Amino acid sequence: MTETKKSILLSILILVAFVIVGELLTGDGSRTKKNLTEYETLMGLGEKQAHVPGPVEVAKLAFKELSHPFYDNGPNDKGIGTQLAFSILRVMAGYFLSVIIAVPLGFLIGMSPVFYKALQPYIQILKPISPLAWMPLALFVIKDSILSSVFVIFICSIWPMLINTAFGVMSVKTDFLNVGKTLEMNSFKMAFTIILPAALPTIFTGLRISMGISWLVIVAAEMLVGGTGIGYYVWNEWNNLDLASVVFSILMIGIVGMVLDAAISYTSKYFNYQE
Template sequence: MNKELLKKIFLPFIVLVLVIQVWTGIASIVEDFPTPSDTYVAAFGGINADGDEIIGVLEDPFYIENQDVKGLFWQIMESLKRVFAGFSLAILVGVPFGLMLGMSKSAQYAFDPFIQIFKPISPLAWLPLLLFIFQDINMTAISTIFITSIWPIIINTALGVKSVSEDYMNVAKVLRFTAFEKIVQIILPVSVPYIFTGMRLSLGIAWLVIVAAEMLTGGIGIGFWIWDEYNNLNYHNIIIGIIVVGLVGYLLDLIMGKISDYFDYTKKGRA
């Protein structure tokens, strides 16, 4: 076990060293490309290659200078707020809709073609239309997340409903369950693991979308921050932004995974 643990720590470390080597290689070829050490200084502060003293962006992520100039932490919080708003809406609409699709063949026939068509549409394609409708940055970002992250929730919920075994439904029939009792006592418990898989995929999409959406809408948020740093020619901050986005996304997925395990009866050390 200890050997396994050592491998788990040591092997990614080797890959990290390799990545930094490649990065250094790119920096030496592409003009003005920030080197790993430049980026480190930009992130955590210190003396940069030009010999200037620098305060890193991660040194004080909580600072607030004014309404528009805030630390990285606040940028991320703004993005997360939008993500959760859009994601919550997607759950509120997607789960009942998915339940309906799973239970009714007719509903499935009626909506399936449209789901298949809407599902692969890039968030960037929705954005101008939604911006035109809402004329508001927040509403546009939230509705873009909603409309792109709802599909996995719908599809997986419907899949969960369809996976309910005939045997369980026979039990419900013999006991004369009402439609509502069937949903609450049989269909939901079976579907919950599927619904959470959908939610996990959906949250991943939402986090992908927010960066792109904020780049176009502007204002505040991690996506806009990255774009702004590009315009300010602070290329090292772009790399810091990318790494932070990755870490936050990983954290979100980890939390969502834990939550879904909690609600999954097959993973409670039971079945």
């Protein structure tokens, strides 16, 4: 058996074990008391109790939800696909806005040691700020909850991109620069034929970190601003005490995050090089 086959088999075993243990540890929320009085029935005591759902229950719900991912029964009941699409759209908007700004700016900072040193203190102060701390300010200035969440994504994804781009540009080997110089390249040509391709792997590392952070932050941001999106969905299902849906959406958040990360890592393969 090859290593890959072994690992796949082990993965499946872990899943099976997880399902069995999960089923054993969770109930279905049925109550023990039978023969309810009329009052008790009216109070909903005949209904199942709120409970942590087992894997099978979640799987059933997932099947149901994923067969109609885009249904729309009003503001409080939209399909999981719709909610995820809203979140992805916001993440993309904020993320690409920061790509447009951070990559060229990082490039300039990396090209000039003076700039790099001058901007360091500001970047170091701004970087550790929780992106959600910007939310009140964003809401007040932008006066739109959706755009505010886009802004929050923008502000959280800009730092890793900026720092990595600057670092990548700064650490281009002198030998490569010398090749460009001896070929009499002007700064423009040097930037695009030597520095950019040399720095791209580092830039992509920044892009990947930023994407990861963006997806973490959007859930929290949407819990705050509400309306639509996967973060709102989770919080809404919590308010409905529908824990199966909460667990299901947690799972979906993980899957989408994985896909986003894989997409960037796949793209970066085209720009990576080995020395």
